[in-house]
Amino acid sequence: MKKELRFTVNGQPYELYIKPKTILVEVLRAHLGLTGTKRGCDSSSCGACTVILNGMAVKSCSVLALQANGGEVLTVEGLAKGNELHPLQKAFLDHGAFQCGFCTSGMLMSSKALLDENPNPTKEQIKEGIDGNICRCTGYNSIIRALTGVVKGEYKEEK
Amino acid sequence: MLIEGKFTLRAPIQEVWDFLLAPGTLASCIPGAEKVEAIDDKTYESVVKQKVGPISVRLKFTTTLTDIDPPRHLKAIGRGADIGKAGIFTQETTVDLTKISKDEVEVSYSSNVSITGRLATFGERIMRAKAKTAGEEFTKNLQEKLKSRTAG
Amino acid sequence: MIRDFEYLTPKTLEEALTLLDKYGDECKVIAGGQSLLILMKQGLVAPEYLIDIKGITELNYIKSDAKEGLRIGALTPHRAIEKSPVVRNGFAVLAEMENRLASIQTRNWGTIGGNLCHGDPAGDPAPVLIALNANLKMASLKGERTTAIEDFFLDYFETALEPGELLTEIQVPVVPPHTGTVYIKFNVIESDLATVGVAVSITLGSSEGICQDVRIALGAAASTPVRAKQAEAVLRGKKITDNLLREAGQIASTEAEPISDIYASEEYRRELVKVLVKRVSREALARAKQA
């Protein structure tokens, strides 16, 4: 009754046997130990579980893991290169774009998907890009400033 | 959630009352009621099947007549638990009969329906909509039963 | 808690229909699953078999031609519609509506067909598609049939899909010249479900500006998405004035059959219908004049 799931996460290929009912976030957290991705609700509303699947931001609590079969997943753990932080991570640090940090992984992944698709978003587009993610601490404006900093080129990726 | 209304029947008040009190009249008016069984003269058990979109529930319903003041006032409390434990329905219905003339009775009712459990979480929006239509159907059934009964 | 199920992944429509026919009541179909999974997590829906049709690529497309109009495969994700140049150029209102539907994450994975089959009276696509006079194509092992989208919705979360049937395509006819279509939803939180949503399509006869045709569709204003036909009648065949727009709004608010819930009372929803029908019609008219 278990089924095979083959996919790559943060560039690493995996082969697992899972129950079909397992949702993606649980495979990431419980099976692969990638606990950076959180779960904040049961209703696909909060965005804490956002990961990038095949280049798109999705809520990993609302995707069956088997639907990611053959796909590529990027989680928050895949953002930094070794000890070199991703520009978004640096910007979040500088701008204090998080407090409790529970929404941060999802927020970063939504931000990444946004900038991958549109490297020069307007402020309104930035707001749209993170609107699926709830942050109960910051009031979003510091996150918007952090993204604006990245858009302006203040945080370059080290080559 | 409260559902209220009233209607008039052409029948002597006692006749309406007797019918109301007859085993299962109230319980069988619940939409989707599958079988009604009298436990004693004040308690009925019924199985009620309901469906909202993709969700189906089967409720085991117990209806108890709590206040009986013949031939004017009746109160019944119903409690139903979904067989799959999806939720619990409670409803409290009062029916008041007022004699308008010798064979004209005004029936006024109020029914308070409440749902708890996972069903309620799924969406107060949906369940409320459903409860409203179910409530309306209940009173329609009651009206029809009384009308057909008292007309015959 | 999601109950265990047997997971089936047909690769073609034919395979899917065969499975659907085989398992009948015991199965559920999942596409993007953005609505269904929530119900499954609550344990409210617990199918024995889950048929995952998201991988059926033949149902994921956006096509358009001058004669047939727009064809959208039922498994096309919302986000693809939102960003499609074809949709943006010829059916801008669809892209605009998609842009306001839920969150980007949901639009990336959720499909237009899944949304329609869920049958939520507050869903965004239905009113727009009703205003655009769209048809839905359905398939079963018995064959195919097509229905006007306004006949597709039967009750809260109930659609006209028969057992064994799948929605396969959304067909939007070519938009007549001098037509403007607009959708606005009212909600307190920007990206939320509609408290009330209104879509209006107005076609002007010619340069004189007589309203040749009009379609007004309401979301979250009844047990299904509905057309406000009496309000349409107020505008049809006339030169639209502000007074007529107000009248149409007024009539639509009496035609609607909204419910009270935690977001809004029945009276408030009627009020919103009144205001929105007027506003949306006015904007649709402005667009029609430019078209």
Place this chain on the structure above:
Amino acid sequence: MSKYSVIGKRVHRVDGPEKVTGSAKYTFDIVLHNMLYGKILRSPYPHARIVNIDTSQAERLIGVKAVVTGKDTLGRKQSTWRRFPELCDEEILCRTKVRYIGDPVAAVAAIDEDTAEEALDLIEVEYELLPAVFDPMEAIKEEAPQIHEGVELNINVTRHIEWGDVDEAFKQCDYIREDHFKCSSQAHVCMETHCAVASFGYDSKLTIWTSTQSSYYIQALVADMLGLREGDVRVIKPHTGGGFGSKFELDSAQFCASLLSMKLCQPVKIVLSREEEFTATKRRTPMYYSVKLGAKKDGTMLAKEVRVITEGGAYTGMGATALYLTGFFSSFPYKYPNYRYDGYRAYTNTAPASAMRGFGAPQSTFVGESQIDMLAEDLGIDPIEIRRKNGMTPDYEVPGQAHIQSCGLHQCLDKIDEHIKERGELPPNRGIGVSAYGFMSGGIFNWFDTPYAFSAAIVRINIDGKVDLFTGACDIGQGSDTTLSMICAEELGVHLDDIRIHAADTGICPADLGAWGSRETLMNGNAVKMAAADAKRQLLEFAAAKLGANIVYDMDIKDQWVHMVDRPERGLSYFDIVKDTIRGRDGETIIGRGHYTPHRKGMISPAYSFGVQAAEVEVDTETGKYKLINVTTAHESGTVINPVGIEGQLEGAVMMAGGYGFCEDQPMDEGKILNPSIADYKLIRSLDMPETKILEVDTYEPEGPFGAKEAGEGLTNPTAGAIGNAVYKAVGVRINDLPITPEKVLKALKEKKQQAE
């Protein structure tokens, strides 16, 4: 050299790198060897007697390891108000009676969450339904059902505050108005739901990892409820995903996980679902206000009389504090010469209403700031002017209650006045509303009856100069780990990255009351500063000897340089002095100790912050919907220790308090919360968030570390009132019950139109 080398600087949070990389571990992420998963069965009825609980079927389910009910407990009742036994009313696992929908009746431990959940369905509970009461006004009537035995009229707590001669003062007023307000409930919506991992071992010691605002409270309460010695209970707070007032009472996850673990000698993890979080954890206290306000023609407010009934829900929790503080803060931030408050907290069969960011002050500020605007209009006085006329000033004594030392209210009023003037003439249907506020820097009243100092800290200096800071303070996201590390570094004269903080682990840290009442910066900050000073003193003793300094020279450390204050070029490396001191003291570790409890600071708090906020809205008069355009806040919180932290607190407060004014609510039907999911509970998201602007006002608080005071909860106070006043300015309608929804605005607009016709 500038005055400070660490504090006041824009620094990265000390927990930042972990949090932006997803490597920060929360309780939610913890998995222990041999760990089980627990779930809690809750009452579906608002008020019922438990006749029987049959757990046999659940116990037989494969994978289930234990089922516990109230019978497995010691039958004790608890509350954080443990100084008053009559307020200790919550068993957590109910033994005889349930009092709200969500009251726990049983808990299961199983090999996984699904099995535990399946087992819940197999527990048969027989209830005898009791009449229930939901409305506090009904609950205090003679005929209402009694919720707790022996509690007459369901009145749980009363509070009376009075000074001056109120009745006489009203006689001297030129103008009196009386108004009624309703302040709604609000959910905390922490992103991490309540959760705990409890591990009781064969050594008979219990360790709990939990998402909490106070590891010390949980330690003490768990020990008492389970009959353990406090020292045998170790509570560790990993990174915590938000608190906002919801996480400093003992909760069902902590208690049930501990009870199950004790029974099994295996670790048990319980994570509340989002639905449980909404329905079965505590919430902001709804309040019904009646207020009489009297003034002279010139706007001088002479008397205020406030009556409040709060919907307490089923248990006391921190609701008693909310009742006390709403009474005190109803007088804020003004100098009322005569004041009377009568507050009643009624038990109801609803989810317990307790503390949420600001306790009762957001409620009292909404009420007070709405009413003062009404008064100003009636008297034809500018809203800023009337606040200037009556506003508190430094060194003000609130009769018999509090002493206000620093207070920058008037500078804040000036800044907001300027801001409004800058905005100039507004387009139609736009308005700016003003709201002034103040808040405390930690509470004085010791209702927990702790024998410990309110805050304490230990500083240990390693041979390499690295500093370990041990404190019971709880960083729940607000940033206390960073702020306290900054205070420690500043006082000790080292760099921020020289500090490693170890916080909120009762096994190694001194007791601290935790993160509530905006107390950590001032109270724990003082303790940390004292501990650092103690350690520094030990270093300076050696340095003085080594430098051969004349005893008239004072010494200090700054930027890792140990030197004479008046001759800073004469000095030694901090690192050398550390090594020398340890060597010279026979290898004894350098440990500094500090503690703080406020003394002679009145009844409420050692210090108060102040501010004024202006909210700008635009109203759509056809639908009643309004857009929050801008929220500008002039705020003073003494010396700013951590500027990035204050910005975050302020902007976050606008989201939360703006939500309280704008959209957040918990409608109920027969005791059932109707929107227990984030899909249905409306929260401000990025597209709804207004622009925010901060206007800093400098003050210095003598009682605070380096002159600092609170900057956390106070910011939640003004926004609902500012929004209400802005809507009034924009379209002339006033909404007295929160939240101010479009539907209410439209209804008021229609009524206004009808009256005009």
